[in-house]
Amino acid sequence: MDITKKSIREHALSLKSKEYSSKELTKAYIESIRQKDERLGAFLYVDEEAALLMAEDADRRLSKGDSSPLCGIPMALKDNICTRSLPTTCASRMLEGYFPPYNATAWERLSLAGCVLLGKTNMDEFAMGSDTKNSAFKKTLNPLDEKRSPGGSSGGSAAAVCAGEAAFALGSDTGGSVRTPSAFCGLVGMKPTYGRVSRYGLIAFASSLDQIGPITKTVWDNGAVLSAISGADPHDLTCCENPFIPDFEGFSCKGLKVGICTRLFSERVNEATKCASLAAAELLRSLGAEIVYTDIPSAPYATHAYYIISSAESSSNLARYDGLRYGKRTEKEYSSIGELYSLSRGEGFGQEVKRRILLGTFALCEGSYDDYYKKACAVRSLLKEDFGRAFNDCHIIISPTAPDTAPILSNEESPVETYLRDELGVLANMAGLPALTLPFSRDEKGLPIGVQLMGRAFSENLLYGVASILEKCAHK
Amino acid sequence: MNEKNIDIEKTAALASLALSDEEKAQFEKDMEQIVDFASTLCSLSAEGIEDTSKGCDGREDAALPFSQADELLNGAPSLFDSFITVPKIID
Numbered sequence: 001m002d003i004t005k006k007s008i009r010e011h012a013l014s015l016k017s018k019e020y021s022s023k024e025l026t027k028a029y030i031e032s033i034r035q036k037d038e039r040l041g042a043f044l045y046v047d048e049e050a051a052l053l054m055a056e057d058a059d060r061r062l063s064k065g066d067s068s069p070l071c072g073i074p075m076a077l078k079d080n081i082c083t084r085s086l087p088t089t090c091a092s093r094m095l096e097g098y099f100p101p102y103n104a105t106a107w108e109r110l111s112l113a114g115c116v117l118l119g120k121t122n123m124d125e126f127a128m129g130s131d132t133k134n135s136a137f138k139k140t141l142n143p144l145d146e147k148r149s150p151g152g153s154s155g156g157s158a159a160a161v162c163a164g165e166a167a168f169a170l171g172s173d174t175g176g177s178v179r180t181p182s183a184f185c186g187l188v189g190m191k192p193t194y195g196r197v198s199r200y201g202l203i204a205f206a207s208s209l210d211q212i213g214p215i216t217k218t219v220w221d222n223g224a225v226l227s228a229i230s231g232a233d234p235h236d237l238t239c240c241e242n243p244f245i246p247d248f249e250g251f252s253c254k255g256l257k258v259g260i261c262t263r264l265f266s267e268r269v270n271e272a273t274k275c276a277s278l279a280a281a282e283l284l285r286s287l288g289a290e291i292v293y294t295d296i297p298s299a300p301y302a303t304h305a306y307y308i309i310s311s312a313e314s315s316s317n318l319a320r321y322d323g324l325r326y327g328k329r330t331e332k333e334y335s336s337i338g339e340l341y342s343l344s345r346g347e348g349f350g351q352e353v354k355r356r357i358l359l360g361t362f363a364l365c366e367g368s369y370d371d372y373y374k375k376a377c378a379v380r381s382l383l384k385e386d387f388g389r390a391f392n393d394c395h396i397i398i399s400p401t402a403p404d405t406a407p408i409l410s411n412e413e414s415p416v417e418t419y420l421r422d423e424l425g426v427l428a429n430m431a432g433l434p435a436l437t438l439p440f441s442r443d444e445k446g447l448p449i450g451v452q453l454m455g456r457a458f459s460e461n462l463l464y465g466v467a468s469i470l471e472k473c474a475h476k
Numbered sequence: 477m478n479e480k481n482i483d484i485e486k487t488a489a490l491a492s493l494a495l496s497d498e499e500k501a502q503f504e505k506d507m508e509q510i511v512d513f514a515s516t517l518c519s520l521s522a523e524g525i526e527d528t529s530k531g532c533d534g535r536e537d538a539a540l541p542f543s544q545a546d547e548l549l550n551g552a553p554s555l556f557d558s559f560i561t562v563p564k565i566i567d
Contacts, residue, residue, distance in 0.1 A: 346494030
């Protein structure tokens with residue numbers, strides 16, 4: 001068997017039984033990257049030498065009886081997660097060649113657990129996009145069908161795991177950016193509760209929405225990674241005390257109330273993806289759950305509000321890229337400090353980033369603030385209330401992860417058409433709630449269909465429990 | 477509906493973004509559609525609804541000692557002692 005196709009759990013057993021070593025496993029993934037990645041474009045940077053050194057260190061720990069399930073496991077990080085030893089560019093010319101002076105907490109914790117970092121993965125520039133085609137450096141292809149999108153903005157991470165170039169990866173999710181690529185690539189992706197995972201070292205896009213999340217082959221793997229990266233961090237004032245401790249083995253559907261909100265099955269959602277979610281709900285019902293019809297009345301405004309809030313926050317967060325202290329500085333002539341800033345930023349940022357900065361700046365201007373930003377914040381309050389009421393009647397809400405399966409890569413879609421594809425992803429971020437996708441079935445083209453589970457704050461164990469049941473019965 | 481037109485040049489100046497003429501022309505078109513899309517919010521009554529702008533309340537924002545100043549400075553394009561040097565600009 002090609003060992004690069006195995007899950008983290010399978011690797012952990014094989015490493016423990018000395019079927020192979022971490023160094024041998026790492027070499028296998030390196031070879032996989034060498035053979036496939038020039039075409040697939042999942043990675044921006046790979047450091048083979050450093051990865052093998054980490055693997056040797058992991059083998060020493062394993063020989064001394066280290067029982068961490070992640071010890072010796074080769075993985076990848078989205079390139080907006082800071083690493084001292086590798087560039088962190090957010091796939092932007094603005095940060096080309098930038099080496100952060102610190103590691104992100106999430107990576108630091110995985111490193112302490114003995115993970116082997118293979119490299120940094122491609123993404124949409126500054127996490128703004130849904131197909132990874134806004135990267136300044138390269139396109140990433142979907143390993144399942146290379147004419148199609150791997151999803152975004154964590155498309156490189158999803159493609160790497162799907163193609164057997166890494167055992168798992170971390171992505172970041174602001175409006176679906178872990179879940180959509182996971183769905184398009186047939187993987188499990190979790191956006192944790194806001195505050196579950198430290199954002200220290202995650203280069204900010206929209207600080208009130210961003211969360212780091214694992215992309216894995218299986219539900220068990222996903223829980224193991226989330227457990228390692230979650231928990232209190234004094235560096236991040238929004239990070240909560242509770243670490244995630246997996247406790248979902250043997251989950252039973254008896255007493256489970258599964259919510260369906262028909263508003264989330266709009267005319268933009270394709271029939272096959274609707275049917276997959278409904279079939280998953282029906283499966284849970286056959287195993288003892290109760291289906292409850294619920295509503296999120298403010299859901300139709302969520303995408304509009306999301307793009308205003310995320311753009312407003314990003315226009316503020318990206319103001320730090322001024323060409324002075326780090327990052328791109330223009331080499332053109334200028335006659336004022338303002339011109340130095342404008343030229344550096346004009347050269348450093350790509351088109352989509354500029355669009356979002358313009359939208360965010362506009363939304364925060366006097367004359368627009370009340371009609372756009374304040375209204376968007378009001379929608380956010382309504383979404384939190386609506387979800388709160390819905391979760392009085394049910395434990396989880398099931399829906400499609402995305403309106404369709406992976407689309408053909410093209411440049412013909414307008415920005416607004418792209419934004420509308422996020423309608424199912426943005427809800428959980430706006431309400432601060434956990435949401436997980438898992439592959440449940442395939443469409444008529446053979447493409448994986450992701451089913452999304454959303455839950456109350458800090459209910460990741462419940463989501464994993466339900467997902468583990470669906471995973472056993474999935475028609476992948 | 478209070479639809480607004482976005483003044484690309486003014487907004488880009490506020491955002492310190494230099495745009496080429498081609499970009500200005502493209503963004504005029506794009507932003508008209510995007511602002512029209514976002515203007516769905518304008519028709520919503522927000523009377524009596526408290527805004528939510530944060531992800532959560534979080535802990536107290538207290539200052540703590542920081543020992544990596546040198547490493548941060550080393551990322552600058554050029555240094556003089558502990559100062560970041562920038563090109564001389566005379567207005």
